[in-house]
Amino acid sequence: MSQAIRFDRLGGPEVLHFQDIDDRPPGAGEVSLKVEAVGLNRAESMYYHGSYMERPELPSGLGYEAVGTVTAVGAGVEASLVGRRFGIIPGFSMNRYPVLAETAVVPASVLASIPENLSSAEGAAIWMQYCTAYGALVFFGKVSIGDFVIITAASSSVGLAAIQIVKAEGGTSIAVTRTAAKKQRLLALGADHVIVTNEEDLVARVEDITDGKGARVVFDPIGGGGVNALAQATANGGTIFIYGMLSGQPTPLPMSVFGRRIAMYGYTFQELKNTTGWEEMKRYIYDRIADARSSRRSRARFNLLTPSRHTGISKATSRSAKWSSHFELLSGRYLKGVSEPHAL
Numbered sequence: 001m002s003q004a005i006r007f008d009r010l011g012g013p014e015v016l017h018f019q020d021i022d023d024r025p026p027g028a029g030e031v032s033l034k035v036e037a038v039g040l041n042r043a044e045s046m047y048y049h050g051s052y053m054e055r056p057e058l059p060s061g062l063g064y065e066a067v068g069t070v071t072a073v074g075a076g077v078e079a080s081l082v083g084r085r086f087g088i089i090p091g092f093s094m095n096r097y098p099v100l101a102e103t104a105v106v107p108a109s110v111l112a113s114i115p116e117n118l119s120s121a122e123g124a125a126i127w128m129q130y131c132t133a134y135g136a137l138v139f140f141g142k143v144s145i146g147d148f149v150i151i152t153a154a155s156s157s158v159g160l161a162a163i164q165i166v167k168a169e170g171g172t173s174i175a176v177t178r179t180a181a182k183k184q185r186l187l188a189l190g191a192d193h194v195i196v197t198n199e200e201d202l203v204a205r206v207e208d209i210t211d212g213k214g215a216r217v218v219f220d221p222i223g224g225g226g227v228n229a230l231a232q233a234t235a236n237g238g239t240i241f242i243y244g245m246l247s248g249q250p251t252p253l254p255m256s257v258f259g260r261r262i263a264m265y266g267y268t269f270q271e272l273k274n275t276t277g278w279e280e281m282k283r284y285i286y287d288r289i290a291d292a293r294s295s296r297r298s299r300a301r302f303n304l305l306t307p308s309r310h311t312g313i314s315k316a317t318s319r320s321a322k323w324s325s326h327f328e329l330l331s332g333r334y335l336k337g338v339s340e341p342h343a344l
Contacts, residue, residue, distance in 0.1 A: 006060065008059035021101070029107055031111065038100055138284065149166045220243070
């Protein structure tokens with residue numbers, strides 16, 4: 001028996017509670033993990049509020065991202081995995097595989113190796129943002145030298161990962177943020193240009209930055225009416241990837257895409273499953289984060305967003321006997337939407 005965070009009604013963080021649960025053995029294609037650290041993303045908050053794309057089947061657990069040691073494997077899974085530490089790539093059902101617990105069962109297919117020189121807390125705070133950015137920008141978008149890429153909500157965890165990936169691929173990032181308070185930090189974290197939409201006209205600034213060409217790729221988690229300006233700032237033949245609906249408003253098909261061969265896609269990185277891109281994605285992220293930790297030169301190009309260093313990232317908490325104190329901090333601060341990381 002182990003402890004897990006559960007909820008039996010929808011609402012804010014006050015609906016979450018600790019519960020002792022029976023540990024189930026892994027089934028075919030599954031593994032059991034002793035959880036060492038968990039990463040917290042916006043998805044968990046949306047899930048227990050009832051606004052996520054997967055509806056909770058109450059009572060429910062939650063949790064998408066973790067690092068742990070494999071303790072048992074089910075049928076069809078290599079026994080050599082037992083005793084090894086892995087990260088978990090998000091994107092499975094939280095109804096079926098919640099990981100915000102002391103032990104968890106997950107599909108073996110979502111295990112991902114993490115560099116030995118990363119702590120478990122660091123390893124639990126990388127996959128959601130880097131996978132999301134990789135799929136759109138590298139696998140589908142094929143960003144390369146000379147490409148301009150607009151990144152909205154640039155100070156978010158995915159936004160910061162996107163800035164680094166664009167730089168690694170030789171493109172030019174145009175980070176978009178609402179207020180000037182984040183401008184210098186975004187520049188320090190590698191953004192080539194920053195547009196402050198409360199003070200600047202996005203379309204005019206992109207036209208100036210790109211010498212009138214527009215951005216070949218737009219990477220946007222907001223949706224809603226803001227896509228009209230983004231489409232105007234997109235190059236002929238460009239692509240707009242919508243990977244979220246933070247605006248909460250319907251997203252129109254902008255009139256400005258007509259006659260300009262602009263494509264607009266609703267995107268999640270889960271589209272890479274069952275393609276060669278899934279393993280390529282894991283290797284791409286692993287290699288660059290490992291390099292960033294071992295080489296100062298590499299770090300300048302692909303800087304790991306660790307829980308203790310940058311804001312706007314997925315938070316991670318190490319497993320501890322003092323679960324109650326951890327839960328108090330998480331429910332009172334992060335799960336209400338605070339984006340700053342906290343060392344626990």
